[in-house]
Amino acid sequence: VASNLPTIRLGDLVPIHSPGASGERPDLRRLSDEALLNAANEPRNGDRLKVEPATRRVFDGNGRLYELLRRAEDPNSLITLDTEVSYEPHTRDLSMFGDMEP
Amino acid sequence: MSAPHLTGVDLSERSSDNADAVAAAVVRQALARIQACGDQNGHPVLAKLPRLVSALAQSVEVGFSAAHTPDEALRRLQTHARETRAGTWVDNALRQVPVEFVQEGAAAVLHHMLYQALIELRSAAYEAGIMDAWRWADLVHNVPLQMRLVDAGRTAPDAVLHSIAERAGRLGLEHELTTVLPHGFVGRPSD
Numbered sequence: 001v002a003s004n005l006p007t008i009r010l011g012d013l014v015p016i017h018s019p020g021a022s023g024e025r026p027d028l029r030r031l032s033d034e035a036l037l038n039a040a041n042e043p044r045n046g047d048r049l050k051v052e053p054a055t056r057r058v059f060d061g062n063g064r065l066y067e068l069l070r071r072a073e074d075p076n077s078l079i080t081l082d083t084e085v086s087y088e089p090h091t092r093d094l095s096m097f098g099d100m101e102p
Numbered sequence: 103m104s105a106p107h108l109t110g111v112d113l114s115e116r117s118s119d120n121a122d123a124v125a126a127a128v129v130r131q132a133l134a135r136i137q138a139c140g141d142q143n144g145h146p147v148l149a150k151l152p153r154l155v156s157a158l159a160q161s162v163e164v165g166f167s168a169a170h171t172p173d174e175a176l177r178r179l180q181t182h183a184r185e186t187r188a189g190t191w192v193d194n195a196l197r198q199v200p201v202e203f204v205q206e207g208a209a210a211v212l213h214h215m216l217y218q219a220l221i222e223l224r225s226a227a228y229e230a231g232i233m234d235a236w237r238w239a240d241l242v243h244n245v246p247l248q249m250r251l252v253d254a255g256r257t258a259p260d261a262v263l264h265s266i267a268e269r270a271g272r273l274g275l276e277h278e279l280t281t282v283l284p285h286g287f288v289g290r291p292s293d
Contacts, residue, residue: 017228022240023272045247046200050221060221060243092222093194096187097146 011081014057019066028067033078041086051087121259130159132238139235147226155219172208216246237273
């Protein structure tokens, strides 16, 4: 878990789209538990799980989240719903779009 | 469907030599498609946020130079945001740029702001059930972060195109990209 970021219990996260909306993810299925957790906590691209703290909704990283949740149901996996994952807080502010100039 | 209209990059001789510019052009193409969906559906965020950040995307696409620095691009974005009363979105996005991006400089900050705009557009599109806009936003949402790695020499430009092509296949957008991506990328699995 990245030390400078907040963490949250896996089971508390709320995906923003349905599983498989972006298509199948065999690349994530192939990862070991450790590599999958690393892809969530320290992704190479810097695209960490983006979570709105107030709602716990995941704005980026839903593919990884669904795979983590799938593993959490697998008794052979080390990942559980209580596993903590780090996230980057995301606060929406779309209030101005109602009165923006065209 | 007509060929995507792209500006700022010569795609007449598409090759992996200009892969970073092609990737940025795909982002602009996606923004244009999302904006069109927003206009068509009267959705204010989908219609207006792409307009706000398309200049930023163009800056990334044409590349930065001594005459067109990342700092200048950021200043222009802030000025444009003030003029269109969208300053609070820009200020909010700036506050959420992670410290490691800030430490890297204005180019990394711009990449992260563009990424934030794309994930915002993606969620807004999904919530509104405007799935065409959602697919385009999903296709390119992490491209700015990959381009930051290209800038830092931590990944090859071709890898970004492979990633776009792979995602396009999953989203059913391959045919939309055949005129944009260099020959051979569409339909080729990513590494």
